[in-house]
Amino acid sequence: MPHSDVDLKNWHNWTDPDFFATVRQHESRVVPLFLRQILPARLLRTRMTLTGWCLIVVSLGLGLAAYNTASNILFLALSLLLGSLILSGILSWINFRKLNWNLRVPSNLRAGDAGVAEVDLVNEKAVFPSMSLCFQLESEMVAQKGTVYLKNTLNPGESRKLKWSVTPQKRGQFELRLSGVRSQFPFGFLQKTIVGNLHKNVIVWPAHIEYIFPISSGGQQLSTGAVKNRLGQGSDLLNIRPYERGDALRSIHWKATARTGQLMIRQLAEEGESGYHLYVHSDAVVWGESHFEQLCALVCSLAEDLFRCGRLKTVKLNDSYPLPIRTKHDLHILFDQVALLERLDPSANAFVNQQRNQLTFGPLSEAGVAIYLEGNYAGQTDIR
């Protein structure tokens, strides 16, 4: 059984590891089970606003005056105020009814760059619009909590995307939470907040930094007449394979696609010039905290630039297998891994084969990072 909006939307996603689990959230304790039955699915908090307190005070004053003077005029005014309060409650309930929302995290988010998180809002009511809604978003990647307002009314059947611009300050994996949906609709007497537990994980890639390294001219070149049987970004067609997620659109072989009925990708032989192999070893002894963040940023920036020039072969992070970077998707996987990279204990050192065009990194003074090509100094971060 789906338990939330997210589950409902992903009910057919069999790649979810929990998909085949018969009971996804097993609760055998009696009291929590009982409470789960009687408590609302969404926790609702209602708070009086200044207007609401004024209404209460005015109503109390009117009530006292009405009873003491036996004036039906005052009873009439009191009745209207109470009627307004009741109507306010009903309209507020209607405002939230059949209103669904989902959180969409920003993709390809880099530290220091602005990204946009989105709240997808759908009003599934038949008659009444929804309005005056405020979504509270929060995440550790930014210092302040975010508030997104629904401007104008959301008519029945209408949907809208509310955007929250975030600029993360550091790399890593963070949780983006929609902590509550608040509304003072319709008259501002009450502030209702639906405390939600909607959260999504977002990976923030390291920031792009400036560095000094001769990308196009550096490294060893292949000799003339050498057989180019390795995949690369050259111009000779080597093979055709089915499309995979992340393949560039320009790589699609349209004739083969038309013949086979499915998207086919051209695989080209590598260019004459050789690519680089990046090796990153995050030894905690070698890398201080500030140096390490610079290293992560440098690795991502260098890998991206090398990929764009078609000169990136593989990237090896610590003792993992070298990750071949053939497509943008591979590059993004690398960024994800670097975003989550941590400094390792010295015991985790692994033996590494030196290979041709291998780039390694070492700390430099003042939080700078040096780039070594096959053990020789070849460049560094720009520490101007």
Add this chain to the structure above:
Amino acid sequence: MQAKLTSDELHQLKWLIGGMLTLLSLWALSGLDLIGFGLNPLMITVLCIALLRPGWVHAIPESFWSRVAVPVILVFVLIDFGLGFTSLVAPLMRMVILLLVYRTLAPRNRREDLQMLLLCLFGIIVSGALTVSLLFAIQILLFTPVAMIFLLIVCLLDQGAESANYQPSWKSFSLEQLIKRVFHVLQLRAFLVGGLLFVSVVAISAGFFILIPRFDLGQTIPFMQIDTKPRSGFSDTVSLDSVSEIIEDQSIALRIDLPDLAAIHSLPYWRILVLDNYQAGTFRLSEKKSNLRKYSKLREFFGWNKGKVSSNSRESVPWTFYFEGDVSQYLPLPTSFQTIRFTKEQAIELLPDLRVISLDAVQKSAFSYQIDDPSWAVRAPASESENEAFDDYFKNQDSESKIPLTYPLTTLDLPVDDDERALLTEVNTRLLRNTSKPSAAEYSERVTAHLRNNYRYSLKPTGIQRSGDPIVSWLVNGSAGHCELYAGAFVLLAREAGYPARMVVGYVGGSWNSVEDFFVVRNSNAHAWAEIYDAETDEWLRVDPTPGDSSADPEVVMSVSFELETGMWAWVDSLRMQWYRRVISFDQEDQVALATSLIDIGDSFLDKLSAGVEKLLAQVKDWLSQPLSYESLLRVGLILGVCFGLYYLWRIFSAGSARLLWFFGRGDALSPIRRQASSYMQKVQVKMNQTGMGDAYVETLQTLYSQLEALRFGENVSSQVAVSVFKKTRKALWQKTFRL
């Protein structure tokens, strides 16, 4: 895509609606007639100009409001309160008006919006509570939706800290353009939903009004008291012409809720005040400190000691009087009555000798009271003290003792000079020719006939000279006069002839509102007449010497007919009566009566229901026990026909509701075709899952299923197409069922 108002337009709309609320409140406060200084009309004018030209107001620099307007208002309010410390209400209302206008015109954020709204509400409620006018109902019913729209806009504009102090641009503002935009954005649907919500809030409020428990606390604190003055014709001192001035006013003074028009058997004289003292054309009530008055605080008063209505002629239904404010502190009463009741414990002054009841002050708003068994007999028994005083006086008449000026002997006092007295004596001598001293009734008839024959009725009297007693000079020189002169002349002549006599002011007659069936007495019914003491019967005899339909003989009671009020104004007035009946007078007793009647209705409904069910069961039982016949089969057929008819009615209703939903913009998702398709899809799915079906049949079902899917999720199709698919589906499901 539906057009929406921009943030600037919403801010502008909010400002204008705020101004309208203030205007509404100022209108309500204008009903108090105590603001003074022409402040209210001035502020209304200022506000109207501001609403028509908001750009002018917003061109005023913000510093003006804080540095100039606030100190000026503060100084004005302090001086006003300082000068008018004896009456706090008027300065308070002036302060409210100034604050309201300031708050409306000065730039404001959310907090100030709220302050303005509360001030508006305060103004309307205070005005309503003080005037108890039907206008309050209209004002509060206008205020409620406008205030709700205002709060809704405030709520919509609440977009965090940035929006809190946002001020829209007014440079290119056009009121006409904004109104057009609002009507363009607001669809008919919004108006309908808004109207529905307004009706529901009124219904909920009406429910609250009825259900809020009323406790009879016994003692109640009066709401703010406002000093107001009575009509000069109905005050303790009545000079000539003051009653006649009231006659020119056509407004309603008294509404009476009585069982039937036939309950008024004779021309009703509504006695407000009896004036015993006379001095140079002015009739007065005896001094306040005299024994004439008895102060009391009571809720019910069981008539006067003498002259109660006999138990045989008593009626069970009380008469409810609604006496308008600003008229008099003395209540209009019939000659006699059994009981008078007030809605709460009331401070009153009883004047038992005069049969007059006075409130502690002139009411600003309508005052209601109930009277049991009223009577307009021409004679009313005099009190014991009156009889004793007159007996003593008549016995010692020959002695040369000076007449003391205390009631009731003030009714014999004739403060005119000798020449005037001689003139009065001459008239009396002519009237009493050949008779030594006739009875009071006979004397009254002669004087009335004399006055009616020699003078004509006119609101512009003639013959009154500046010097001397005005009534005597009118008697000598005049030819036309009004009721006060007729009654005054009668009183002076009677006193000169030795009959105790007094002037009575009040109303006579009235009309019948046939829209809502209640009796109406207008200020134009104001009248003055006289009462003469009949020493033979120890009674006061009512004498109305003013020319009219009545007989000159005071003992003769003429049949009476009243004017029937119909038309629009009668309808408007009936609304006021409903307002008094249903709202202002609603109390604990009404609540109990309402609850009892609801219980009775519920009981009666349940009784009828259970009787109906029992009858139906008996019929079914009877039908089952009888052998089958054409008649019984016909009945079954008829019942089935009715059932089918109901089913098709329900289908038509569904189609109607679908159209309604389409109107509200969600027709596609909830159309009956889609719902029906969904229902059939489930049935076909169940059927397909059953085993033992032939391949051809399953294939047919699959084809139908895909067609139903298209109906359910695809584009809109005509009902003919859908009906054909549904028919095929029904047929397929039906056929196989029968085969199995």
